[in-house]
Amino acid sequence: MSDPSSSEPDKKVGWLGRLTAGLRKSSAKLVDGIGDLVTKRKLDDDALADLEDLLITADLGAATAARLTSNLAKTRFGKDVTEDEVRTAFAEDIAETLAPVAAPLGIDSSKKPFVILVVGVNGAGKTTTIGKLTKQFRDEGHAVTLVAGDTFRAAAVEQLQVWGQRTDTPVVARETGADAAGLAFDALNDAEKRADDILLIDTAGRLQNKDNLMAELAKIVRVIKKKDETAPHAVLLVLDATVGQNAHSQVEAFQDIAGVTGLVLTKVDGTAKGGVVVALAEKFGLPVHYLGVGEGVNDLRPFTAKDFAKGLLGLS
Amino acid sequence: MFDGLSQRLGSVFDALTKRGALKEDDVRAAMREVRVALLEADVALPVVKDFVEKATEKAVGEQVIRSVTPGQMVIKIVHDCMVEMLAGEEESAADLNLHAAPPVPFLMVGLQGSGKTTTTAKIARYLQTKEKKRVLMASLDVYRPAAMEQLAALGQQADVISLPIVNGQKPVDIAKRAMDEGRKGGFDVVILDTAGRTTIDDVLMEEVAQVRNAVSPVETLLVADAMTGQDAVATATAFQEKVGITGIALTRVDGDARGGAALSMRAVTGVPIKVMGVGEKTDAMEAFHAERIAGRILGMGDVVSLVEKAAETVDEEEAERLAKRMMEGQFDLNDLLSQLRQLQKMGDMKGLLGMLPGMGKMAKQIKQADVDPQMIKRQEAMLLSMTPKERRQPALIKASRKKRIASGSGMAVQDVNRLLKQHQQMATVMKQMKKKGLAGMFSGGGMPGAGLGGGLPGGMPQGLPFRGR
Ligand SMILES: Nc1nc2c(ncn2[C@@H]2O[C@H](COP(=O)(O)OP(=O)(O)O)[C@@H](O)[C@H]2O)c(=O)[nH]1
Ligand SMILES: Nc1nc2c(ncn2[C@@H]2O[C@H](COP(=O)(O)OP(=O)(O)O)[C@@H](O)[C@H]2O)c(=O)[nH]1
Ligand SMILES: [Mg+2]
Ligand SMILES: [Mg+2]
Numbered sequence: 001m002s003d004p005s006s007s008e009p010d011k012k013v014g015w016l017g018r019l020t021a022g023l024r025k026s027s028a029k030l031v032d033g034i035g036d037l038v039t040k041r042k043l044d045d046d047a048l049a050d051l052e053d054l055l056i057t058a059d060l061g062a063a064t065a066a067r068l069t070s071n072l073a074k075t076r077f078g079k080d081v082t083e084d085e086v087r088t089a090f091a092e093d094i095a096e097t098l099a100p101v102a103a104p105l106g107i108d109s110s111k112k113p114f115v116i117l118v119v120g121v122n123g124a125g126k127t128t129t130i131g132k133l134t135k136q137f138r139d140e141g142h143a144v145t146l147v148a149g150d151t152f153r154a155a156a157v158e159q160l161q162v163w164g165q166r167t168d169t170p171v172v173a174r175e176t177g178a179d180a181a182g183l184a185f186d187a188l189n190d191a192e193k194r195a196d197d198i199l200l201i202d203t204a205g206r207l208q209n210k211d212n213l214m215a216e217l218a219k220i221v222r223v224i225k226k227k228d229e230t231a232p233h234a235v236l237l238v239l240d241a242t243v244g245q246n247a248h249s250q251v252e253a254f255q256d257i258a259g260v261t262g263l264v265l266t267k268v269d270g271t272a273k274g275g276v277v278v279a280l281a282e283k284f285g286l287p288v289h290y291l292g293v294g295e296g297v298n299d300l301r302p303f304t305a306k307d308f309a310k311g312l313l314g315l316s
Numbered sequence: 317m318f319d320g321l322s323q324r325l326g327s328v329f330d331a332l333t334k335r336g337a338l339k340e341d342d343v344r345a346a347m348r349e350v351r352v353a354l355l356e357a358d359v360a361l362p363v364v365k366d367f368v369e370k371a372t373e374k375a376v377g378e379q380v381i382r383s384v385t386p387g388q389m390v391i392k393i394v395h396d397c398m399v400e401m402l403a404g405e406e407e408s409a410a411d412l413n414l415h416a417a418p419p420v421p422f423l424m425v426g427l428q429g430s431g432k433t434t435t436t437a438k439i440a441r442y443l444q445t446k447e448k449k450r451v452l453m454a455s456l457d458v459y460r461p462a463a464m465e466q467l468a469a470l471g472q473q474a475d476v477i478s479l480p481i482v483n484g485q486k487p488v489d490i491a492k493r494a495m496d497e498g499r500k501g502g503f504d505v506v507i508l509d510t511a512g513r514t515t516i517d518d519v520l521m522e523e524v525a526q527v528r529n530a531v532s533p534v535e536t537l538l539v540a541d542a543m544t545g546q547d548a549v550a551t552a553t554a555f556q557e558k559v560g561i562t563g564i565a566l567t568r569v570d571g572d573a574r575g576g577a578a579l580s581m582r583a584v585t586g587v588p589i590k591v592m593g594v595g596e597k598t599d600a601m602e603a604f605h606a607e608r609i610a611g612r613i614l615g616m617g618d619v620v621s622l623v624e625k626a627a628e629t630v631d632e633e634e635a636e637r638l639a640k641r642m643m644e645g646q647f648d649l650n651d652l653l654s655q656l657r658q659l660q661k662m663g664d665m666k667g668l669l670g671m672l673p674g675m676g677k678m679a680k681q682i683k684q685a686d687v688d689p690q691m692i693k694r695q696e697a698m699l700l701s702m703t704p705k706e707r708r709q710p711a712l713i714k715a716s717r718k719k720r721i722a723s724g725s726g727m728a729v730q731d732v733n734r735l736l737k738q739h740q741q742m743a744t745v746m747k748q749m750k751k752k753g754l755a756g757m758f759s760g761g762g763m764p765g766a767g768l769g770g771g772l773p774g775g776m777p778q779g780l781p782f783r784g785r
Contacts, residue, residue, distance in 0.1 A: 057361045059545040062352050121543070122568065122596065123429025131461075153596070154469035155462040162461030176469075209572040242427060244358035244545020246573040267428060270514030271554070272547035295428070295459060 043081045048073055051086065058275035058312055059244055064282060068093055091306075091313040094278055098305035103287040105234060105262060107137075113145070113191045113199040115224060115231040119217060119258050120238035121250060122205030125266035125292055127156065129238050130200050131163030132292070132300035138167050142197040147187040148173035149180045149220065150204040160202055166297055180204065180216065181223040188227045201232070208253030218257050235260045236289070241267045241274035248276075251284050265303070266292030273312055336379070338386060343375045346390045357613045359576030360549040363583045371397045395610055402582055402589070403606035410588045410604050412439070413534050413562065419452070419498030419506045421531040425524055425559055426539035427551060428512030431567035431593055433463065435539050436509040437470035438593065438601040439565075444476060449504035454479035454494035456487035456527060457511035467509055474598040477503075487511070491527045508533070515554030524559055537590065539565045540581060548577035549584050556585045567593035569609075570600070578609050647746040649707035652739055653699040656692050697725035698735055710736060 041047055048069045055065035072089050107114050116133075118126045130146060137144050146164055148171055150156035157173045164171035172187040184201055191199045203220065206213035224231050237260040239247055254260050265274050268291045277288060288303040347368045354364045375393045380386050404410075414420050422439070424432045433455070440451040453471055455478070457463035464481045471478035479494050491508055498506040508527065513520035528536065538552060538561045555561050564585070566578050569592040582589055589604040638654055641647065699707065701724030706712050713721070713736060722729045 053361055056355055057546050059547070062355050121571070123431060123541070125429060153466070154473065155466035158462035158465050159460070207568060207571040210570075240429065240541075240543075242541065242544050242547045242551070244543065244573070244577070245356055246358070246543040246545075246571070249572055267514070270427060270547075271516055271550040272545070276545065 041081070043073065043076050043079055043086075048077075055090070055275075058273040060275040061245055061279040064279040067282075087313045087315055091309045091315055094309035094312060095305045097278055098281050098288070098308060101281045101285060101288050102303050102305040102308075103262075103289065104302055105236075105287075105289040107142070107198065108233060109197065111228075111230070111233055113188070113196040114233050115188065115199045115201065115228065116234045116236060117201045117203065117221070117224070117232040117258065118236050118238060119203050119254055119260070120205060121207055121240075122153075124205065124238040124240045125264075126150075126205065126238045127159050127163065127202055128295060129236070129264050129266060129290070129292055129300070130160065130202050131166065132297055133290075134163065134167040134169050134200060135297045136300065137198050137200075138169060143194075144169050144198045144200060145187065145191050145194075145196050146171045147184055147199065147201040149184055149202045151176055151178045151180050151183065152204040156202075156204065163297075181220045184220050185223045185227060188224060188231070192227070208250050214253065214257045217254075221258050232259075234262060236262055236264050237286075238264045238266060239274075239277075240272075241265055241270065242272040243274075243276060245276065247280060248283065251280055251286065255284065255286070260286060262287040262289045264288075264290045264292065268311075269293045269299070275312055277308070278312075338375050338378050338380060338389065340376045342386060343372055343390065346375075346387065347372050350390070350394055353614065354576060354579075357574035357576035358543075358545050358548070358580075359613065360546050360580035360584075362549060363580045366583065367397065367401065367579070370401075391614065395614055398579065398610040398613065399606045402579060402610055404582070404588055410563075410590050412443070412590060414443075414447070414449070414505065416534045419495065419503045420535075421495060421498075421533045422505060422507040423524075423528060423531070423533035423536045423559075424507065424509050424539055424565075425536060425555055425561070426512060427514060427541075428460075430512065430539045430541050431565070432512065432539040433457070433467050433470065433509050434596065434598070435537070435565045435567060435591070435593055435601070436467065436507050437474050437476065437598045439537075439591065440471075440476040440505075440507050441474040441598045442591075442601060443505055444474075450502065451505045451507060452477050452479060452494065452498050452501065452503040453507045453509065454490060454497075455481075455509045456490045457509060458485070458487060458490075459511045463509075463511065470598060477501075487523055488526050488530050491531050495531055506531075515551055515558070521554075521558045528559055533562075535563060535590075536561045537563050537565045538581070538585075538587075539567060540577065542566050542568045542575045542577060542592075543571060543573040544577035546580075548580040552581040552585050556587070561585060561587055563587050563590035565589075565591045565593065566604070566609075569602075570594040575609055575612050579613060642746050645747040647739075647743040649699055649702060649710050649739060650704070652742070653696065653707065656696050656699070694725070694727060694731070695735055698722075698727055698732055701725040710739060 051072070052065045052069040055068055056062060060068070068090055071093055072086065076085070076089070105116075118130055120126050127150065134144055134146060144167075146160055146169055148157040148160045150160070151174060154176070157176060161171050161173065163169075172183065172190070174183050180203065187201070188199060201220075201224075203217065204213075206217060208214065221232065221235075235254075235258050237251060237254045237258075239250065243250070251260065251263075263277070263280070263286055265277055265288060268274055280286070281288070291301045291303050291308070293299045293301055350371065351364055351368050354367065355361065359367070371394050374397060375390055378389065378393060380389045412422075424436050426432050436453055440453050443449040444451050453467055453476055455464040455467040457467075468478045468481065470476075479490070479497060482490070482493075485493070487510065494506050494508060497503075508531065510524055510527065511520070513524065515521060536559060538555045540548065540551065544551070552561075552564070564578075564581055564587060566575070566589050569575065578589060589609075592602045592604055594600045594602055638651055641651055698721055701721040702713070702717075706717065706721075713732075718729050718732045721727075722732050
């Protein structure tokens, strides 16, 4: 097994540096683009079409991009606009869209344990996010148990165990290939006896169009409900910021099968903007709880509408 | 689920009933829809713009074939353009390159969680079982917890040897150790799996560049998720510039993403997509299919059913009746008329066939058969100027009747003569065919009609009336 202490990337720049550098670079094109487009320019149909294009390059999707530009046109069409005006207007509009979904993950302390199920497609960052959440919960003084519910992928159990060691948190695991639903049931049973504060259940990644794998997920939820019909109390869908329009289909399917209660957007420290979240907010209205900003145990940030919108538009 | 382009174009062209060449204005209107469809399929904006320009150029002035709508015609052109762009020039370019002294180093790079480790095991397994190569895998991922154990476990599952794990070693040193081991152990290929990295992480990008310098990989594959959005361009460009890539491994093609990232990355890097991941197991890998991905990006389901419908327009009963008469060695001018009509339908089929993924070759064959639609029209006109009796008994047609037929169809007497002579030749061949049997008929080349659902009489002997003007 990997040595947990030596496994974190050796980086001199802190997360904030990386996040701002990331957002700066990732939105550089968008920002420069707007600059090129509107400096000394009248906001006519052509300018609007170009601005719409630029929003699309941030994965906002054609419909959302169209809505934002037409909102801009309502107040400013035909006028001379500055780059700053356009950026600020877009950022405000986006922030307004995101404000209702920017909600923290509340832990109901009357639940012992408060059960959190983490779901999503392969490689999205579920296990890593669990590691980061665990650190946060432990720092807040909660008694946490982790459940290695990815019994499929090679070394997925070992990966979560490393996170358990890093955060000094027990991990319930069985051999690869074991029944994940059975594991979750037993883990919940034991956690209830211990009156743990939080039970965090990892799951195998699954593509939302795979009916058999989605049925297995439904079974995990069913079995948990058998033990506690109010559980799982939170079902977090982890989305990778590089994802494009397929995010719509992911949210729809996981919400349908597992009753997703909130989203976590990972890998925001890269070049991808995760702009699809704006369209998701319009369409599904699901809370976005956190942003993943790196691979380290502390690289988790609360999601805030204004900052995210500013980040997308390259405003600081 | 692929309700994209076909429907969009339907509405653009509903009002448009005119045939003939595609006009620039109409094409541009259609391309606005193509543009949105491509963006919805996650093709990156700069690539969309380029693509739309190219496709527009190709489409303007193109003849709309009968029995398809202009919208369908545009889809076909767009589809062909996309296949061309996805596939590149040479087919063999998509093969994994093993042309180097063993052990041949492969380097796998990409963002976090894109599927590098899984794809490493898939390629190793493929090379070992299908290409009979001895493969060694090594994980240079010293960051992600249990990444090395993951590769080792996959190696066990797939029966591929992986380099023993030594904790605390730096990636470059692991790479060198792997190459040493590859040489000593007589391995043909050494595949180096690396940690995921974002392209703006200068420290990690420099690290992988050093690994590259240390081993000079023959293949450097960018492993990328088919669900990737507009970021595909930034990521692919950065890996291309900072590391240099020779190919792309597209993963999670078993999902329901439209996969526009494939086109984006292919276009901006110029390197081929070499393999596709279609599942989590180590055998879930396929060669890249340009047609399949193009169909997916565009949503081609409707066109396939359209072609099926068009295939039904070929009159099966009539075709069978004709085939039967031909086998009996009978072939009068009525039969010729009937066959000409079937051929005309075939002419329309030609364009339709080209739309079907994988059917491009067949369309080409039909084209080579060189059916001239104008010629068929004129021949049909002459035949229709004859009385049914004349068509049954061509011998009745003497000088005065020829004159009447010629003026009735707006042709010259020589044209009538030529038609009769050609029919004479055909009838002779039919008679011979009766003796030689079916095999002789089809080996004569000509129309590949026999393969079509409608069961055309097929086997137009060569050098018969359908050539020349
Ligand atoms: N840069 C970056 N990498 C991340 C982030 N979250 C997860 N990862 C990486 O993404 C990869 C897949 O994460 P993992 O948690 O194993 O995904 P899972 O398959 O959904 O459980 C790993 O290499 C993680 O280190 C993030 O916020 N930023
Ligand atoms: N469905 C599907 N899953 C895949 C494919 N390739 C990789 N995966 C899964 O994606 C996740 C991340 O893959 P991994 O190889 O660990 O990615 P890495 O972080 O780039 O090394 C794992 O759960 C894999 O099983 C694929 O082609 N299809
Ligand atoms: Mg996991
Ligand atoms: Mg890996």
